[in-house]
Amino acid sequence: MGFQHPDDSLMLHTDAYQINMVQTYWQEGIQNRKAIFEVFFRKNPFENGYAIFAGLERMINYLKNLHFSDSDIAYLRETKAYSEGFLAYLKNWHFAATVRSAREGEVIFANEPIVQIEGSLADAQLVETALLNIINYQTLIATKAARIRSVVGDDGLLEFGTRRAQELDAALWGTRAAYLGGFDATSNVRAGKLFDIPISGTHAHSLVQTYRNDYDAFMAYAKTHKDVVFLVDTYDTLKSGVPNAIKVAKELGDKINFIGVRIDSGDMAYISKKVRAQLDAAGFVKAKIYASNDLDEKTIMNLKMQHAKIDMWGIGTKLITAYDQPALGAVYKLVSIEDENGQMLDTIKLSNNAEKVSTPGKKQVWRITRNSDGKSQGDYVALWDEQPQKAKSLHMFHPNYTYISKDVTDFTAKPLLIDIFKDGHLIYKQPSLRTIKEYSAVSLESLWEEYRRDLNPQDYPVDLSQKAYDNKMNLIHKVRENVAKLTKD
Numbered sequence: 001m002g003f004q005h006p007d008d009s010l011m012l013h014t015d016a017y018q019i020n021m022v023q024t025y026w027q028e029g030i031q032n033r034k035a036i037f038e039v040f041f042r043k044n045p046f047e048n049g050y051a052i053f054a055g056l057e058r059m060i061n062y063l064k065n066l067h068f069s070d071s072d073i074a075y076l077r078e079t080k081a082y083s084e085g086f087l088a089y090l091k092n093w094h095f096a097a098t099v100r101s102a103r104e105g106e107v108i109f110a111n112e113p114i115v116q117i118e119g120s121l122a123d124a125q126l127v128e129t130a131l132l133n134i135i136n137y138q139t140l141i142a143t144k145a146a147r148i149r150s151v152v153g154d155d156g157l158l159e160f161g162t163r164r165a166q167e168l169d170a171a172l173w174g175t176r177a178a179y180l181g182g183f184d185a186t187s188n189v190r191a192g193k194l195f196d197i198p199i200s201g202t203h204a205h206s207l208v209q210t211y212r213n214d215y216d217a218f219m220a221y222a223k224t225h226k227d228v229v230f231l232v233d234t235y236d237t238l239k240s241g242v243p244n245a246i247k248v249a250k251e252l253g254d255k256i257n258f259i260g261v262r263i264d265s266g267d268m269a270y271i272s273k274k275v276r277a278q279l280d281a282a283g284f285v286k287a288k289i290y291a292s293n294d295l296d297e298k299t300i301m302n303l304k305m306q307h308a309k310i311d312m313w314g315i316g317t318k319l320i321t322a323y324d325q326p327a328l329g330a331v332y333k334l335v336s337i338e339d340e341n342g343q344m345l346d347t348i349k350l351s352n353n354a355e356k357v358s359t360p361g362k363k364q365v366w367r368i369t370r371n372s373d374g375k376s377q378g379d380y381v382a383l384w385d386e387q388p389q390k391a392k393s394l395h396m397f398h399p400n401y402t403y404i405s406k407d408v409t410d411f412t413a414k415p416l417l418i419d420i421f422k423d424g425h426l427i428y429k430q431p432s433l434r435t436i437k438e439y440s441a442v443s444l445e446s447l448w449e450e451y452r453r454d455l456n457p458q459d460y461p462v463d464l465s466q467k468a469y470d471n472k473m474n475l476i477h478k479v480r481e482n483v484a485k486l487t488k489d
């Protein structure tokens with residue numbers, strides 16, 4: 001996909017202000033100063049108690065061999081915004097930073113670093129936009145998928161969203177995120193090919209319209225496919241669709257594998273019960289009932305309450321577009337920068353809103369699990385040189401309401417950020433997507449149910465270490481003093 005540029009790259013998939021800032025740094029000779037940026041979001045999506053991290057695979061693909069192509073440089077030249085010297089610098093630039101990230105499929109929370117970039121100021125700045133673009137979308141979809149999984153139990157979950165997704169890339173990577181977040185299969189054949197996701201599907205109303213009646217359509221389809229699910233609601237589900245599905249299944253018998261029927265309209269609780277009764281009466285007690293039509297976790301939960309007889313759920317629009325919350329809001333913040341003497345200085349962004357004040361310093365997130373039951377006690381955000389995994393006891397407290405605290409002993413501390421790139425070289429081997437999916441389910445299991453429930457979950461503790469907290473407070477005071485001094489002068 002290069003339109004008229006065969007060597008198009010993702011390098012310019014960024015905001016112009018990133019390149020503009022890097023031109024300033026280059027002109028001032030500070031483009032190679034060491035900088036540390038961290039990615040986090042401020043609120044779990046969908047009022048959920050957690051999020052599922054997704055996007056690492058594409059981040060790796062994007063960062064590997066990242067450089068400006070000839071047509072990228074030519075285009076920047078055309079804009080007349082950049083000097084020839086700067087363009088020559090960009091031409092030779094390649095990504096050489098160190099990247100740490102949460103594992104894909106990991107349960108993550110608001111207000112903790114999930115990705116960390118440590119490298120030159122130029123490197124860190126040039127990749128911000130694309131990294132956020134990837135993480136924001138994929139993490140949102142994986143989380144939505146996990147919410148849907150949490151209400152269906154062991155029923156089948158099929159991703160049907162491609163036609164409604166925000167363009168091709170979103171369909172493809174959203175499907176991958178949905179799979180790792182808990183879906184079983186997808187209707188997107190390319191996602192099946194590229195990511196080894198099981199593909200699955202039924203047929204459309206157009207098949208029945210083409211043959212003008214249910215019987216001829218089902219018969220034609222069954223003669224050309226072994227595993228069949230008939231869509232029964234084109235004309236009249238109970239009077240024509242299901243009776244004709246049963247007729248064809250009986251006539252062809254063992255010649256086909258009659259899996260079941262799909263309903264796509266009407267009152268799904270009422271209809272599914274009637275359909276179940278018709279299938280059972282005909283002896284097809286194992287035939288499954290598929291349902292689709294604007295479903296999401298709320299409707300599914302409601303249908304379950306009404307004892308709808310649905311075994312397989314096909315979910316499109318509301319999953320792939322993250323319909324009820326279309327943006328995660330993850331941000332990329334500078335936490336430390338080298339000064340003119342080669343010293344690293346932690347940086348902070350102040351705000352009148354306490355929750356919006358960033359936490360300075362290079363940090364690691366430690367998941368604290370009690371050894372006795374394997375359940376998470378909370379996440380402990382510590383400065384990089386701290387070693388909570390070696391402590392006998394940890395004092396954990398809320399970063400804003402510090403009186404909410406507890407002391408934890410007999411625990412295991414697992415670091416969440418792991419090395420992915422070292423000085424631009426990929427050193428991490430991604431597990432297979434199926435392993436990532438399994439990892440995600442296990443990661444979610446380690447949470448108490450109070451944090452996992454769909455509605456009004458408890459706040460999972462994301463606490464600061466004493467050192468990280470003191471560092472933040474000191475910096476807040478220092479910045480305030482500086483501002484006061486400047487306003488006095």
Ligand SMILES: Nc1ncnc2c1ncn2[C@@H]1O[C@H](COP(=O)(O)OP(=O)(O)OP(=O)(O)O)[C@@H](O)[C@H]1O
Nearest residue numbers: 264265266267268269270293294295299302303306
């Ligand atoms: N028993 C039910 N309880 C709650 N929601 C339901 C129930 N049955 C269906 N729904 C949901 O209600 C919404 C609207 O269903 P509606 O019956 O209007 O769809 P429809 O008959 O397919 O209409 P259209 O043909 O315009 O799509 C859908 O999201 C559907 O999933």
Ligand SMILES: O=P(O)(O)OC[C@H]1O[C@H](OP(=O)(O)OP(=O)(O)O)[C@H](O)[C@@H]1O
Nearest residue numbers: 160204205264292293294295315316317
């Ligand atoms: O409702 P969603 O969750 O988005 O799930 C996908 C929808 O896509 C199909 O409808 P469409 O009308 O596009 O095609 P069809 O003629 O095969 O029903 C399918 O029947 C579902 O209703």
Ligand SMILES: O=C(O)c1cccnc1
Nearest residue numbers: 160187200201202203314
């Ligand atoms: O296979 C299906 O039934 C399907 C696929 C995509 C969208 N809606 C339904």
